[in-house]
Amino acid sequence: MSPSSSFVSLTFFFVLLVSSLVFAASTSSSDDISELFDDWCQRHGKTYGSEEERQHRIQIFRDNHDFVAQHNHITNSTYSLSLNAFADLTHHEFKTSRLGLSAPSPSVMAKEQSRGVRAEVPDSVDWRKKGAVTNVKDQGSCGACWAFSATGAMEGINQIVTGDLISLSEQELVECDKSYNTGCNGGLMDYAFEFVIKNHGIDTEKDYPYQERDGTCKKDKLKRRVVTIDSYTDVTSNNEKALLEAVAAQPVSVGICGSDRAFQLYSKGIFSGPCSTSLDHAVLIVGYGSQKGVDYWILKNSWGKSWGMDGFMHMQRNTGNAEGVCGINMLASYPVKTHPNPPPLPPPGPTKCNLFTYCSAGETCCCARNLFGLCFSWKCCELDSAVCCKDGRHCCPRDHPVCDTTRSLCLKKTGNSTEIKPFWKKNSSKTLGRFEEWVM
Structure with missing residues (x-):
């Protein structure tokens, strides 16, 4: 064999060896991602309708994994x-x-603020520690961030004025506030405040x-007007000092740009962007502080506890x-409350199923047997506003x-995945009232 032939053979062997190693590394990486994805699905309760859909989601998961890894290797990032x-x-x-803020044009944003100027503000404020912030909620696949931001601000001022922290109903705003806001298709906090003022109050999340x-x-x-507000105030647009003074006094609703990919996968630290100023999401500022010379706002989001901190x-x-x-700093507002809440209404009475059958308050009437569309046997589900299964x-x-x-x-269908809850079986001695099997 000539020297040139030997060189060609060695070169071919080397290329083949490198290709094999690359393929092996790729296969190992695929196995690692698949195992990581399985653990992730179990942790977040995700299932998919088909193997094809699952494989599609793995590829998206891999892409997000690479994006996260690339960002987290940036040594000077603050988050x-x-x-x-x-x-x-x-x-x-x-x-x-996940987004749903219907922001007005910059020309109609607040030019002035009615709150009196505070002489000075504390170096840090955290309304969570003062008991004015409810638990983090999850808007799900519904663009109702505006409703969660608005209820959060009302929950905060109500606790500050009355001492009672009451979780308020986003669903009331989603379903009933239709003058400008459009439920899961978006809305604005100011119009939510106006709705509550005109309705003379808002119901609780529990009810x-x-x-x-x-x-x-x-x-x-x-x-059921449990909590009331008297008015609301818009913070001067693009005035961070005015916003700081407002947050020092109470939690404040704000619009932000939440559509950046890094925002989607944020975990911890002080978020610094990059992001635009095209407002498409609503959150609640619940305080502010500083860490290692970097000042920050404390934001409460409505994407559940698995996002962020x-x-x-x-x-x-x-x-x-x-x-x-x-x-x-562009779109901020807060509710004003000076008057006490109305006295509590008497507890609701039994729920009527028909003329002769009723369920206790907080239960749901479900038809156990029907004939030609007419129910002749009722049972009570021990869940409020429950969904009755067709098996009765x-x-x-x-x-x-x-x-x-x-x-x-x-x-529960969530985008392309399904979240699950198991049935909880319960036997009941009551002949009229409760399912033999029901779900909590």
Whole structure:
């Protein structure tokens, strides 16, 4: 064999060896990602309708994994990312399902603020520590961030004035506030405040629970005015000092740009962008502080506790940009409360199923037997506003409204995945009233 032939053979062997090693590394990486994805699905309760869909989600998960890893290798970044509950969504899917602020044009944003100028403000404020912030909630695949921001601000001022922290009904705003706001298709906090003022109050989350979808306004719930506000104030646009003074006094609703990919996968630290000032998401500022010379806002989001720092974010402030990071200084407002809440209404009476059958307060009438569309046997589900399963023996909570009686599960469709809750079986000695099997 000639020297040139030997060189060609060695070169071919080397290329083949390198290709084999690259393929092996790729295979190992695929196995690692697949195992990581399985663990992630189990942790977040995600399932998919087909193997094809599952493989599609793995590829998206891999892409987000690479994005997270690339960002977290930046040594001077003030924040880090993680594979949170949105790691199986493309950036486009995320933006279309989790945002919902219908911001006005900059020309109509507040030019002045009515709150009196405070002489000085504390170096740091955290309204969570003062008991003025409810637990982090989850808007799900419904663009109702505006409603969560508005209720959060009203919950805060109500606690400051009355001493009572009461979780308020986002669903009432989603279903009943239709003068400008459009439920899951978006809205604005100021119009939510106006709705509550005109209605002379708002119901509690417990009595009018969130459903993650639009529905028909329940007129009877409008009469349950548990918390009231008197007016609201818009903070001067692009005035960070005015915003700081407002937050020092109470939690404040703000609009931001939440559509950046890093925002989707945020984990911890002080978020500094990059992001635009095109406002498309609403959050609640619940305080401010500083860490290692970097000032930040404390934001309460409405994407559940698996996002960010148990549902919260630190966003950089005092950057020298009038609009603030992600436009946080552009659109801010807060409710004003000076009067006490109305006296509590008497507890609701029994729920009527028909002329002769009723369920206790807080239970749901479900038909156990029907003939030609007429129910002649009723049972009571021990869940308020429950979904009755067609088998006449089970019910599901409204936040997991799909009955799967073959697997004894209650399901909730979330984008391309399904969250599940198991049936909880219970025997009852009552002949009229409760299912033998029902779901909590």
